[in-house]
Amino acid sequence: MNEPTTGGWTIDSAELREAASSIGCGLPISVLFDPEQATSFYSGIKDGQHQITINGGLRPGVASWTLLHEVAHASQCERMGHVEYAAYTDAAKLRAGGVHGDGVHEVEANALADWLHRRYQPAVKVVQS
Numbered sequence: 739m740n741e742p743t744t745g746g747w748t749i750d751s752a753e754l755r756e757a758a759s760s761i762g763c764g765l766p767i768s769v770l771f772d773p774e775q776a777t778s779f780y781s782g783i784k785d786g787q788h789q790i791t792i793n794g795g796l797r798p799g800v801a802s803w804t805l806l807h808e809v810a811h812a813s814q815c816e817r818m819g820h821v822e823y824a825a826y827t828d829a830a831k832l833r834a835g836g837v838h839g840d841g842v843h844e845v846e847a848n849a850l851a852d853w854l855h856r857r858y859q860p861a862v863k864v865v866q867s
């Protein structure tokens with residue numbers, strides 16, 4: 739997690755944890771960097787940890803906001819219960835033709851990401867090259 743990504747940043751674990759806790763996300767968060775992924779996404783809970791995949795090539799500001807958006811989905815998952823959340827997102831993907839997410843949860847995740855982004859330091863640390 740501490741290797742700089744191709745976007746020139748690492749995750750600020752303390753800031754990420756604080757932001758996540760503030761919206762009721764209590765489980766640990768595991769972040770996978772995948773430069774091949776065009777989009778970033780939240781994929782539920784595995785081994786007691788939220789799983790987030792993010793494109794490491796994103797610019798730092800975009801990466802921070804995107805990470806907070808996915809953490810908002812993690813908080814939704816804890817709130818709904820992860821079995822229900824998985825069933826819900828599977829159904830939403832079917833309705834949307836394979837596209838991630840649907841209306842209400844995306845709107846809320848965007849609003850939470852905006853709020854967290856204003857309230858906390860960036861969730862990523864820029865690495866000087």
Ligand SMILES: [Zn+2]
Pocket residue numbers: 807811838839844847
């Ligand atoms: Zn989303």
